[in-house]
Amino acid sequence: MERDQVSGRWVHVHEEDTDDQMVFRPAGTPLPPARGRMAFDLRPDGTFAESGLGAADAPEEATGTWAVDGDTVRLSAGAAQGVPRELRVVTADAERLVVRRGGAG
Incomplete structure (x- = not known):
């Protein structure tokens, strides 16, 4: 997988999740209202x-670095939940980023 395949701003669409996968859509995609979308x-x-x-139920932001390793995107430590x-x-x-729950395991 190449970096440009996953670069961009992604929003979690929990409504489309399955038991073993999380679904993200590009920012700007029309989504139903939801409290605290990551x-x-x-x-x-x-x-x-x-x-x-964040821990106090308030929006929390963090920054770091990321890298692609095979089919896995690795993020450095961050603060957001x-x-x-x-x-x-x-x-x-261009329409969806789907990742397996539980990370690279």
Whole structure:
């Protein structure tokens, strides 16, 4: 997998999740209202920003670096809740990013 296949800002669409997969859509995709959607931005320069609900149920943002290792996107430590540190990619295209729950295991 190449970096450009997963670069961009992705928003979690929990409504489309399955028991073993998490689904993300590009930012700007029309989605139903939901409290505390997590999102992350995989930038082409190898940095990322993420947002989600923090420990106090308030939006929390964090930044770090990311890299592709085979079919896995690895994120450095971050503060936001919910975005896995390892995203094992099942599908990546312009419409959806699907990752296996439980990281690269």
